[in-house]
Amino acid sequence: MSYRVPRGTFDILPEEVKIWHWVEKQAQEICRRYQYQEIRTPMFEHTELFVRGVGDTTDIVEKEMYTFNDRGNRSLTLRPEGTAGVVRAFVEHKMYAGPLPTKLYYFGPMFRYERPQAGRYRQFHQFGIETFGSQDPAIDAEVIALGMQFLESLGLKGVKVEINTVATPEIRARYFDKLIEYFTPFKEELAKDAQNRLYRNPMRILDSKDPRTKEIAAGAPSILDFLDEECAGYFEKVKEYLDLLEIPYVVNDRLVRGLDYYTHTAFEFVADLSGAQASTVGGGGRYNGLVQEIGGPEMPGVGFGLGIDRIILALKEQKVDIPVQDQLDCYVVTIGDKAKLYSVKLLKTLREAGFVCERDYLDRKVKGQMKAADREKARFVAILGEEELEQGNINMKCLETGEQEQISLDAIVDYLSNKIQP
Structure with a gap:
């Protein structure tokens, strides 16, 4: 089912x-x-x-x-x-x-x-x-x-x-009497719900969506006259x-x-x-x-x-342009098991610093990870291999310009803070 x-x-x-x-x-x-x-x-x-x-x-x-x-x-x-x-x-x-x-x-x-x-x-x-x-x-x-x-x-x-x-309720009571007097000759032509309201709340007839009732209501007295x-x-x-x-x-x-x-x-x-x-x-x-x-x-x-x-x-x-912000600040691409393990800690550090970050959870190859970063509109890709990890470095790539540079792992928060304006 x-x-x-x-x-x-x-x-x-x-x-x-x-x-x-x-x-x-x-x-x-x-x-x-x-x-x-x-x-x-x-x-x-x-x-x-x-x-x-x-x-x-x-x-x-x-x-x-x-x-x-x-x-x-x-x-x-x-x-x-x-x-x-x-x-x-x-x-x-x-x-x-x-x-x-x-x-x-x-x-x-x-x-x-x-x-x-x-x-x-x-x-x-x-x-x-x-x-x-x-x-x-x-x-x-x-x-x-x-x-x-x-x-x-x-x-x-x-x-x-x-x-x-x-x-006020007092004014409406007098107005009700005039509406009842006006609508009563048309009672059989009114929609059923309007007929039911005629003696209980005739003002509600003015709000009817029924075509014939609306046509009749158009000639009803105006509350502004009372x-x-x-x-x-x-x-x-x-x-x-x-x-x-x-x-x-x-x-x-x-x-x-x-x-x-x-x-x-x-x-x-x-x-x-x-x-x-x-x-x-x-x-x-x-x-x-x-x-x-x-x-x-x-x-x-x-x-x-x-x-x-x-x-x-x-x-x-009206095709109003709605300024919805959904851009990813950084996508972490990893090469090798040690880099993948370290990326968990790296993401925690970046997220605590206020950045919107993501990494791969489907064991994709580097090419697949890069495609995922592009699909999610990441501003930067942080590429971390085991060799870079041993040296305490990481490669940062700006997807908009294609520029790439290697920085210290410890400097990644400051790097992104300088590159990404709030």
């Missing part, structure tokens, strides 16, 4: 992992500049956390979660998104008692049972940030700015932000800060995101790509009631989640 990777998942092979490391390193550096600290939470949580936090009318909770009972008959769920787990950790460890705002970031796999397609997988990976403790619209703009700076640092072109306000002075003022302030930061954005009053915990600002990062599914590389928003919903004090929050899988897909489509 042959085994294959489960549908909707994929292996990340060594050459690809180098790209992932580079993307993650860029994210870590941007977070360092903005004073965000890394947090790591479990890959599964109690199911109720996601039902209460994400929302029981979302696609995620209704049909996409990987839920199971453990041996203690507790219902657990592989995390479908990152925010709920970070909020749970923030509350459980009373991080709200420390200095505010609290700024956190995370990496990790998420799990949703979706129809696999380009840029959409059942196991996908996110980079996310969360900020707790500030009601200032400037922090909304800062979160968006961090995401934009990260995406631009990777070399992605044509990235813009779509923004909207989903207001904002009170406070919500409208908050949204204007966010836009003012984005203008000040010179961040390109488009107001999209149909943007509701796929999670129920958002209040006020909602946004998505959109890249210039050919595939509609892959064009959105992530998004987020403000969630002022989520900390309290999960058992903490009244505490505002704002954050985003970006799909690393989608970002790498975008980098490849």
Whole structure:
């Protein structure tokens, strides 16, 4: 029997992992500049956390979660998104008692049972940030700015932000009534999931992917027409800060995101790509009631989640030159058993000095070892025979220039340090 990777998942092979490391390193550096600290939470949580936090009318909770009972008959769920787990950790460890705002970031796999397609997988990976403790619209703009700076640092072109306000629960309640009034005459024409949400959360209909439902939703009332002075003022302030930061954005009053915990600002990062599914590389928003919903004090929050899988897909489509360093500093070629034995100690010395080194482990002849050094793109080859070993010398060859010279074995670290610039 042959085994294959489960549908909707994929292996990340060594050459690809180098790209992932580079993307993650860029994210870590941007977070360092903005004073965000890394947090790591479990890959599964109690199911109720996601039902209460994400929302029981979302696609995620209704049909996409990987839920199971453990041996203690507790219902657990592989995390479908990152925010709920970070909020749970923030509350459980009373991080709200420390200095505010609290700024956190995370990496990790998420799990949703979706129809696999380009840029959409059942196991996908996110980079996310969360900020707790500030009601200032400037922090909304800062979160968006961090995401934009990260995406631009990777070399992605044509990235813009779509923004909207989903207001407050009170505003949404009045807006819900108007949406129900609008959609009810079209009820039988709506997709089944939209029909099910009509009286529970009609805003979710605006996010439908069904063609006929989208066509009907295009004529629905805009939430922007229902904002009170406070919500409208908050949204204007966010836009003012984005203008000040010179961040390109488009107001999209149909943007509701796929999670129920958002209040006020909602946004998505959109890249210039050919595939509609892959064009959105992530998004987020403000969630002022989520900390309290999960058992903490009244505490505002704002954050985003970006799909690393989608970002790498975008980098490849735009043919971005990714500076992956994989060059070997030195390949040790040996002639004879004594030289081979000594090379083990020599490699240890070179690696401890910080060099990337390798030697032959397949008993190849000198020609085969040289081919291996060339194949692995070694900068230098250190050729050690038994005669050189007895004399305490070693031959060093630069593969780029072909130049070769003999040096003392004791001088090899200094030699490579002078030749190879950090």
